[in-house]
Amino acid sequence: MSVSPLSPHAPATTDRGPAERLLRCWFPVLALIVPLFAVAIVSDLAGSVMIQRTVTEALIRIVVVVGIYVFVGNTGVISFGSVTFMAIAAYATGWQTCCEALKPITMPGLPEFLRDHSYSLFPAALAAVALAALAAFVTGLVLMRMSGLAASISTLAVLFIVNVVYSNWDSVTMGTASMVGLPRYVTLWVALGAAVLAIVVAWLYQSSRFGLAVRATRADEVAAAACGVSLYRARLLAFTLSGALMGLGGVLTAHFLGTVSINSFFLKLTFIALAMLVVGGMGSLAGAVAGVVVTSVVIDVFRRLESGFSIAGANWSLPAGTQELVLAGVMLLILIYRKDGLMGGREFHWPSNRGKIAGT
Amino acid sequence: MTTQTLQTLEARDVHISFGGIRALSGVNMKLRRGVVFGLIGPNGAGKTTMVNVLSGFQRPTSGTVNLDGADASGIGPQKMARAGIGRSFQAARLFRDMTVEQNLMVAAFGAGLPAARAARAAHEILEWMGLAAAAGKRCDTLSYGDERRVSIARALALDPAFVLLDEPASGMNDAECDALMHTIAHLPARFGCGVLLIEHNMKVIMGVCDRVHVLDGGRSLAEGTPVEVQNDPTVRRAYLGEKAAPKSAALF
Structure with a gap:
């Protein structure tokens, strides 16, 4: 995947060094990654354990929302089923890494290679992500033949199907009970690394010929077909890559919490993640990241205020539920005044290009 | 060069009916590389339908579309594009949130060109069409005339053997139209492709085309060189009516 020919380029009249061209080309990514690094460093040095957990959670959410964005943002088709692939990967990594002694009792239906063996964390994570990608590919083979709304609703069907299967497959998934005892290796820095990886992968994809093709179908399906773009293949690739990133999000969630339960990968997560994407603006990678950051800050601040604070010696606390109401209010305001989200479908660009090139 | x-x-005996309405009835036409082929006819004659058939967007109800003689009916627009049939649309249909250059890159990649060659092809086409300065502009900021020209440039970026241009000059003023027709007349020499041109302005089409095909009510009325078509009595009747077509009348 070569990036440079598609990326924002300097006006032909000015001569620029390769270093500056590289910087210009990767600026939209750096503008997202560098602040994340800064936040991580500050919270690692100065933050309490609580703050570090909050930041880690937000970084994991970035992986998840970027994962959804890779499909939804690039194709323009809303997917309600993306968190399904988180669940698939979370269970897959759980089966490979958790509680070797308990597995034969709690999950006797697992195949022998999972029931009686444990695997090291990294290969397990890779295998889980690969399984999520494979699951996305296979469902995509069917779903991506449908157009706009039908495809969206059918992704919701996938969410329900997997939820029902995992909730009832007691001998393999422990039903609706939680699988516990997963190694908790997802620290602030692991989450940061994953978030950076997700952002870079999403950027490479959308800057590639495949990303360009799928964004063409988003803008005009008919014209894209006339340009030789296969709508089906372009969307299938986006869905598969999105599935892989969702899988990464699932693995991180599982090894951050140490537990996996199917109902944490259902409607609530689906809608909060989509809401984050909408708030930031689903047309750009910057929108996906900004949406997570803004909503995470709102959620965290008001959650703290709900649990109590003191002003001038007196203790105060906001009524429970304030956080949800404020979040809903913020979303409404953004949708009313900026219907394309905070970023309005644009990336951060090198200053001299501002306004000229965007939406890429 | 492509x-x-x-x-x-080639279209062979193409019929199209939309739920009882016959849009095309037994149309035959053959486009060759290096030739500018004009398609004219009054509104509703089936010209755009013909372009849709030739570019794979519309499957003939009966009859075939042939590429070098091989039946390609119903392979769909994407495969037609890959086989070397580029087209523009009456309503430009640019990818509005992308830059001009990116619009061309979509087509160049669609044709299967590797990245470096695609970028070079896009650059050369824009340069040739005088659009180089607009390369980095988002398409939703373009003027109407530029939109139309980018739409042609994008069809060319597909590295096509044939480009089908559906009223590329509609809505342009006379000067813009003249310039565009000059460009179109030179497409075969520059890109080695064949051109199908739909245009309402007869004067324009007679000046640019090597061959002209006249459609009326979904039927072929005549085909030949511009002069032959101008002098064809059936064409004169169709355009001017039976009585109003004395031999001396200047039709075009």
Whole structure:
């Protein structure tokens, strides 16, 4: 995947060094990654354990929302089923890494290679992500033949199907009970690394010929077909890559919490993640990241205020539920005044290009 | 210069009916590389339908579309594009949130060009069409005339053996139109492709085309060189009516 020919380029009249061209080309990514690094460093040095957990959670959410964005943002088709692939990967990594002694009792239906063996964390994570990608590919083979709304609703069907299967497959998934005892290796820095990886992968994809093709179908399906773009293949690739990133999000969630339960990968997560994407603006990678950051800050601040604070010696606390109401209010305001989200479908660009090139 | 080997694009006895309404009835036409082929006819004659058939967007109810003689009916627009049939649309249909250059890159990649060659092809086409300065502009900021020209440039970026241009000059003023027709007349020499041109302005089409095909009510009325078509009595009748077509009348 070569990036440079598609990326924002300097006006032909000015001569620029390769270093500056590289910087210009990767600026939209750096503008997202560098602040994340800064936040991580500050919270690692100065933050309490609580703050570090909050930041880690937000970084994991970035992986998840970027994962959804890779499909939804690039194709323009809303997917309600993306968190399904988180669940698939979370269970897959759980089966490979958790509680070797308990597995034969709690999950006797697992195949022998999972029931009686444990695997090291990294290969397990890779295998889980690969399984999520494979699951996305296979469902995509069917779903991506449908157009706009039908495809969206059918992704919701996938969410329900997997939820029902995992909730009832007691001998393999422990039903609706939680699988516990997963190694908790997802620290602030692991989450940061994953978030950076997700952002870079999403950027490479959308800057590639495949990303360009799928964004063409988003803008005009008919014209894209006339340009030789296969709508089906372009969307299938986006869905598969999105599935892989969702899988990464699932693995991180599982090894951050140490537990996996199917109902944490259902409607609530689906809608909060989509809401984050909408708030930031689903047309750009910057929108996906900004949406997570803004909503995470709102959620965290008001959650703290709900649990109590003191002003001038007196203790105060906001009524429970304030956080949800404020979040809903913020979303409404953004949708009313900026219907394309905070970023309005644009990336951060090198200053001299501002306004000229965007939406890429 | 295109790398396509395709030499002819041919419609054989094409019929199209939309729920009882016959849009095309037994139309035959053959496009050759290096030739500008004009398609004229009054509103509703079936010209755009014909372009849709030739570019794979519309499957003939009966009859075939042939690429170098091989039946390609119903292979769909994407495969037609890959086979070397580029087209523009009456309503430009640019990818509005992308830059001009990116619009061309979509087509160049669609044709299967590797990145470096695609970028070079896009650059050369924009340069040739005088659009180089607009390369980095988002398409939703373009003027109407530029939109139309980018739409043609994008069709060319597909590295096509044939480009089908559906009223590329509609809505342009006379000067813009003249300039565009000059460009279109030179497409075969510059890109080695064949051109199908739909245009309402007869004067324009007679000046640019090597061959002209006249459609009326979904039927072929006549085909020939511009002069032959101008002098064809059936064409004169169709355009001017039976009585109003004395031999001396200047039709075009």
